[in-house]
Amino acid sequence: MKYYIFRNSTVELFFNNLEATYSDYGDVLNCDQNHDRYIFIYNFLNKTNVDLIISEIKSYREMIDLILSNIPENKLFIPFTLERTSKLNFDNSDNRIDKAIFDFNNYLYRLETENSNIKTIKLQDFYDKFPLNDRINWKYYFISKMEMNPAHLSSFNTWFTNQIRSIELKRKKCLVLDLDNTLWGGILGEDGVDGIQIGNTYPGNAFLFFQQAILELKKQGVLLTVCSKNNEDDVFDLWNKHSDIVLKKKDFVICKINWNDKAANILEISKELNIGIDSIVFVDDNPTERELVKKSLPELTVPDFPSEPYLLPQFYNKILTYFFSVHRLTEEDLNKSTQYINNFSRKKFENNFNDINKFISELEIVLSIEEVNDSNISRFAQMTQKTNQFNLTTRRYTDSDINSFRENSLIYGLRVKDKFGDNGLTALAIISIEDNNAHIDSFLLSCRILGKRIEYEFMNYILIKLKKMGLKKVYAKYIKTNKNIQTVNFYDKLNFTISLDSNELKEYFLNLDENSFKLSTNTYKIL
Amino acid sequence: MIMEIKEKIINIMRSSFSDQNIDENSTNDNTDSWESMNFLILIVNLESKFDIEFQPEEIADLNSFKTIYNSILNKLDKF
Numbered sequence: 001m002k003y004y005i006f007r008n009s010t011v012e013l014f015f016n017n018l019e020a021t022y023s024d025y026g027d028v029l030n031c032d033q034n035h036d037r038y039i040f041i042y043n044f045l046n047k048t049n050v051d052l053i054i055s056e057i058k059s060y061r062e063m064i065d066l067i068l069s070n071i072p073e074n075k076l077f078i079p080f081t082l083e084r085t086s087k088l089n090f091d092n093s094d095n096r097i098d099k100a101i102f103d104f105n106n107y108l109y110r111l112e113t114e115n116s117n118i119k120t121i122k123l124q125d126f127y128d129k130f131p132l133n134d135r136i137n138w139k140y141y142f143i144s145k146m147e148m149n150p151a152h153l154s155s156f157n158t159w160f161t162n163q164i165r166s167i168e169l170k171r172k173k174c175l176v177l178d179l180d181n182t183l184w185g186g187i188l189g190e191d192g193v194d195g196i197q198i199g200n201t202y203p204g205n206a207f208l209f210f211q212q213a214i215l216e217l218k219k220q221g222v223l224l225t226v227c228s229k230n231n232e233d234d235v236f237d238l239w240n241k242h243s244d245i246v247l248k249k250k251d252f253v254i255c256k257i258n259w260n261d262k263a264a265n266i267l268e269i270s271k272e273l274n275i276g277i278d279s280i281v282f283v284d285d286n287p288t289e290r291e292l293v294k295k296s297l298p299e300l301t302v303p304d305f306p307s308e309p310y311l312l313p314q315f316y317n318k319i320l321t322y323f324f325s326v327h328r329l330t331e332e333d334l335n336k337s338t339q340y341i342n343n344f345s346r347k348k349f350e351n352n353f354n355d356i357n358k359f360i361s362e363l364e365i366v367l368s369i370e371e372v373n374d375s376n377i378s379r380f381a382q383m384t385q386k387t388n389q390f391n392l393t394t395r396r397y398t399d400s401d402i403n404s405f406r407e408n409s410l411i412y413g414l415r416v417k418d419k420f421g422d423n424g425l426t427a428l429a430i431i432s433i434e435d436n437n438a439h440i441d442s443f444l445l446s447c448r449i450l451g452k453r454i455e456y457e458f459m460n461y462i463l464i465k466l467k468k469m470g471l472k473k474v475y476a477k478y479i480k481t482n483k484n485i486q487t488v489n490f491y492d493k494l495n496f497t498i499s500l501d502s503n504e505l506k507e508y509f510l511n512l513d514e515n516s517f518k519l520s521t522n523t524y525k526i527l
Numbered sequence: 528m529i530m531e532i533k534e535k536i537i538n539i540m541r542s543s544f545s546d547q548n549i550d551e552n553s554t555n556d557n558t559d560s561w562e563s564m565n566f567l568i569l570i571v572n573l574e575s576k577f578d579i580e581f582q583p584e585e586i587a588d589l590n591s592f593k594t595i596y597n598s599i600l601n602k603l604d605k606f
Contacts, residue, residue: 150567
């Protein structure tokens with residue numbers, strides 16, 4: 001990933017983990033268009049004249065407009081917000097600089113909402129860790145024009161990597177929680193409903209804080225589950241009776257409350273939710289339990305649990321930042337919790353039917369094809385980033401990548417609704433067109449909608465479309481990963497001819513003229 | 528003690544310059560990785576790892592392992 005960094009101070013040290021080219025100080029005109037991402041990090045170099053500073057800040061806006069008109073539209077532009085590294089006001093009531101900074105930052109936020117290729121990074125979140133007089137080291141400022149204190153180098157690297165990760169949406173999906181001494185103090189089986197610690201006094205208030213914080217994660221689309229060695233009845237009884245408990249049964253999509261091995265329980269959770277072990281974070285106060293689980297499930301994330309309840313807020317902040325932070329939440333993220341719960345009632349329903357076709361038609365599935373546009377492009381990119389299991393080629397793309405394909409590719413999303421709810425945009429196909437042939441670059445379905453043969457219907461829809469366009473041949477690939485084994489024979493089942501079959505890669509083609517395709521309009525409604 | 532300090536400086540230089548070839552004979556002139564950004568990283572690292580501070584005038588004169596070593600030895604001696 002090649003970065004180009006617009007800057008007006010010495011920042012090379014802070015981005016030394018990137019492959020980056022730097023602009024001259026304050027130069028926004030010259031820039032190579034062949035970079036993948038563009039960063040803007042400016043600071044009003046510590047001038048003392050308020051009017052000068054304000055006019056400098058105002059000029060940054062014009063610089064940004066210039067940059068945006070110069071760099072390719074489909075490339076990611078990452079501006080940093082402006083923050084103070086020092087305060088040299090003579091008059092304490094003079095807040096003109098603060099206001100200029102505020103206006104500039106708002107300008108960035110507004111740009112971000114209007115353009116999905118702009119992702120603003122809030123530098124304040126980094127500076128908040130340090131007192132104002134520690135943000136700049138004047139020695140380094142004067143000898144090498146450095147605006148940030150080099151003492152914070154490694155902490156900046158870690159923070160910035162997390163910011164980029166949340167821009168790329170590599171966050172975890174599910175939190176597995178222990179109960180005793182994790183969500184409350186004490187042991188339910190021994191101390192009883194009235195003996196456990198949760199409520200308004202220490203340590204109960206620290207656990208209460210932790211529960212409230214986790215509830216916020218749920219609101220952000222993180223799936224909450226329980227894995228606890230307890231008597232199930234005791235816990236249900238507690239949830240019914242205890243008025244101070246914030247997290248109740250309804251907040252968890254799955255509860256494994258039993259005496260089985262925790263690793264086995266977590267494996268079941270991953271299967272039932274159809275998500276990989278590497279998308280799960282396991283929180284347990286017991287170090288032996290953590291160690292055991294980690295040994296049998298090495299891909300699982302198992303953070304150390306704090307030794308004292310008053311450290312829970314810091315612990316929460318850590319798991320939030322490292323595992324669940326996201327740059328911008330899409331509508332799908334926010335609805336995810338409800339969707340998984342709906343899937344659960346769907347699964348139970350499935351067991352009552354022997355005939356899968358009958359099952360599917362009774363679900364009243366409505367499929368609607370959606371072409372890529374400015375408002376759904378983030379979701380398209382997100383699907384390529386997050387989908388592992390039903391993903392034929394597992395190619396990861398950013399908003400800007402997708403945007404760059406729009407010119408010579410067909411990009412289809414599929415919105416899936418049924419009588420239980422709206423799954424949202426949950427499947428994606430990218431087909432590049434070259435001469436008279438089509439190449440299926442990406443084809444994927446979110447695990448939430450699997451098991452209803454929607455993948456065949458979606459592919460048939462595409463093949464019909466390609467045939468109508470007068471294309472001759474379709475080329476397709478299966479690229480093996482650790483997770484997509486379930487798609488290994490997908491194209492075989494669709495009667496594609498195999499032209500290469502190796503361990504890691506299968507290549508196929510299909511002559512459109514020689515085949516006809518039909519949609520199952522009895523089973524699905526297609527809009 | 529002296530060997531320890533030498534070794535510590537060399538290790539910090541190697542990691543700051545991402546260059547395993549640094550040794551006691553390395554100078555600004557004979558070392559390609561000795562460029563301005565790496566040099567700044569080196570100064571920052573030396574200051575924090577030895578808990579010392581270089582003055583801007585001194586920094587300009589640090590152009591070889593030997594000058595760095597002598598300067599650090601001087602600073603540590605003062606305690």
